[in-house]
Amino acid sequence: MESTKETETVEATSKEEDAAEDEASSEDEENSEDEPVDEPPLRTLSRKPRAAGDPYQKLCGHRVGILIDVSGSTTNYKDKYKKALRVVRDNLAGTGSVVGVRPFADQAPARPNRGFAPVELDGPGLAKFDRFIDDLDKEWPSIKTENDLVNSNYSIALKSALGKGYDEIILIGDGYIENGGLVPGRSGTYSGRVFDSIDYADQLRAEGTRLVSLKLDNRNTENAKVYWSDSPYGLNNYFPDELDPPPGFERGTEGAVRSKNKNRKQLVKTKWSKVQGEVGSRTGFAQGRRSPLYVNWVFRSTKEYLDRLTDRLIKTDYDQMAEHLDALTSGCTGTVTVNKKLVDANGKVNNQADTSGFTFRADRAFVDQREESDVERSTGKKGLATFNFAVEKDGTTSMSIQEILEEGSVHKLRPQDVSGGKKTVATCEIKNLGKGVNVSYGSGSDRVVTSDVSNNSFTISGLRGNDIVNCTVHNTAGEPDLSIAKSASTEPRVITSDGQEFQASYHVSVKNSGTAEGTPESIRELPAAPQGLRILRVEVDDPEITGNSLIKEPIELNNDGSAWVLPKSAMKPVPAKMTRSAKVNVIYRVDNMADLQGNLECPDGGLTNRVELDGDNNAEACVGLSIPSVGVVKFINGEDADTREEAATTTGGGDTTITYDIRNDGTAPLERFTITDERLDPETGNPAGAIVPEGLTCNRDSRVEKQGDTITVIPNEPLANGPVITCTWTSANLAAEPGEYHANRVTVSASAAVPGNQKLEEGDIAPVSATDDAWLFTLPVLTGNMPLTGGKGVWPFLLAGLALALGGAFALRRKTA
16 A cells, blocks of 8 residues: 655645635535535647738738837847837838837736837838837836846737737747736746637637747746646646646646645645556545646746747847848738639539649749749648749739649639630739739739630739739539448347337448539338338438438438438538438337248348439348247246146145246347246136245346235346246245145246337337246145055045055955954
């Protein structure tokens, strides 16, 4: 056993806080054996959403926000910040760009009513920006003690940028999120603000904002304290092991568990050698018990943290900050985005179709800040492929884009109609600085789109800096390739009586191996109706996994005279490369059980259901049938005495032993048996009162339950055909008077193990039963020695008694003679 001496209580920052926690919880300890702790829900992170546009796109004519860290670690770099902001001013002045600057530390702005509100850098705006840069020193909060200005609150900085309409935000800092003041005397990184930073960054992306971060220097985080903001404990530097750390953080190697004394606010340490299990669900050992693990977090990488916050991360230092801002804000590029759409033969767009993986090649495009030839891009999940182009100042350019289709591809280019009766490979919309620009097709001035249908290509000429171009290319969607499969439950349906109604269930799947979605014209169900059964109806329901259901809603099928038909209108389209399924329930009624004998098992018998999609595209499955039957033999003193003539005999003294041998005479396993025993009038055979089998025991580890005059026997597993359940009891008063008969009858009812999906309602499966009579004769009281006799029944004993009486009379006559 692991020793409790290996644990110690985790200490709080101050003794006063620990004492307060102990006092607050002492009453709980006295009154509660195990009071639960309401822990907060764990926070989880989704994948980083893709930001609008390209994070490498230049910023001319855009709305740009700059967030700069002015916490204590940056106080020696004010001049370098000024130099970097002047580079931004020089690059964006007169370009139509709007710039805002938000310094942050504990708050954003770091000082009340400071910062630089977004302004276009024209004449008046440029003068304002110059004054802001000159007075940048005033953005740092005043230092009152040597411990001031140590905090960087990235979450509040990002939150302050929400709803401002920024096209791009540049986040400048070392990435070390430090939150002091949440708990007096505890400065460190609080998880709530780490998660909040990520949430706010994702909200900015959802607004269409791109985020770029300049990570300055290599901040040492080895001694960083990380706290669980939502902790229900006063000691909150431990996290539930199941909570995944955000990027940049990882689980440490210090563990704790909840205190055994049920203190709602206390954890105790556990030695790391005592930690067991898989990461995310580990346990620790403390105070003689094993409990869910709480583990410390380590702030491991400011780079990974900033990389999760932003779309592009630039690792640099204060000396190179101006150089990188120059690269971000100088020069202008435009973008061409190709939007792939799949259409049917009539040109109708299928917005649900998979448009990923289509490849386009541009004759020239801007890649990593330089122009390259024959640049290829493939469409992503949204069907988009984007190219950048560079334009000299006051100049124009052109770009040719070709769709690359593999030989034999089913996705053929479908030209689109434009005004003037012309055909075009692509239709394009162009905006410049937010304003729509006229586009011509074939010929014209300004921006012109020309097409080469034979080569699946188009060219856009007259492109200018800041042009944002969206072009749509149509392809035919290919063809669906549908196939059908069917399976059935392996459990036979249990049939017990005429008039019984039951259902047989089948699983039908339609697979689409083609390249376009498709819906079957119809599905025809042809269930078998063996002699003795009648089909009442056929129903189609959702499968167990409803997300891929073939049907729009549950439906009862109509019979067209030859099949039960699921119409196209009731089915959902099957997407390309996917499968949809449904559950088919055929409801039967038993008209004559006798006709079912010998026609039970698949594949020759049972319930075969054929399904047809079209032509030879079909499948079938079979559900077997089983008819339960039970048999019983009653023994009295070891004899099977079914009739008066075969009656067992007794002298009337001692106990009578009664044995029931119960067997399964059918094909369905039997799981529950009810035994009732009753006296019969020996003269009339009519019931004459119940016999209660007191002290009955049965083999096969059976459980025996008594309810009034009835005994229920439940074996440890259902009884199959072959084995026998033997039950025995003894009676001291079963025998009749001397010279009289005792008759009785046992009835055994059995319930079959019925598949759960067979029943239409509870109680619709009748039990099966069997009876067996038993007779017992009590011999008359006779004197003298009885000869040994053989034979069964009472007659050998009566004849032996008669012989003894005649012999005595003969001896008496001789004596008197």
